[in-house]
Amino acid sequence: MTQPGHRGPMLDGNSMAGDLREIFAVDVTAARYMCAGCTHTDAVATLMVWHQSPGLVARCPNCDDVVIRVVRAPDRVYLDLRGSVRLEVPLEGS
């Protein structure tokens, strides 16, 4: 229905490192996601992140679907992972 859109202000998945570090004990930007929309898999750091919005919106570079949403309230962080089939987290020392 639409023509290809303009990307606008955007960062890569490394920009989520600080917020995700507060939730997880591991560096999630190094984990691999599998997109629920197209099953594309790659490092979280390769996601396209729209940050000038009410939260962080990380989209799959292959299909544009939303993979991760991070919403930050003053006293809590909401992490919405419904767009990710799984996260594959490398373990240190293995």
Next chain:
Amino acid sequence: MGIISRGFGGRRRESVPGLPPGQYLTHDFPVLSAGPTPRVPLDRWRFTVTTETGDRTSWNWTEFQALPAEDVTVDIHCVTKWSKLGSTWRGVSLDTLLAGVESAADYTMVHSFGGYTTNVPMEDLLDGKAWVAYKFDGEDLEPEHGGPARLLIPHLYFWKSAKWVNGIQLMPEDEPGFWEAAGYHMYGDPWREQRYQGD
């Protein structure tokens, strides 16, 4: 890295009397976006109201432009804490768009080109409280601000005023949209500071 800088929420500024709690005044018009900006050709634009029984009423751009329009001047309040006073819009009232629609639904889901959604109770769309706006400040609404047309529902936080709107689904039960499912408030009244779930 923390580039989100406390989600705009930490931008403590002096509150202005007459603004909802926690808001600060801005004179520009910040662009917030959760994804690529859709470019919608007017010959492919369509706005569709779908009832809870599946009945559809829709308008193409030409038909939509032929509907009676209203000029409104309203204050808008973004959940990221900026407020803009006296913004001027032209659009079609939801009272007009829903006038011929038979429905007993109490809730709606607003849909946009690009996949964005937001939930709004039916009563918040009626009685002169909401418009599908296609002009801002006398000019055609720019794509960055939701053009060709966006919802305008100024009494709720501005994430409810969906950009690039293309339809409304009428629903018997309330369901969360894009931001509501990710932690934002189901209703979003700025005067009660309903920013996040539980507020």
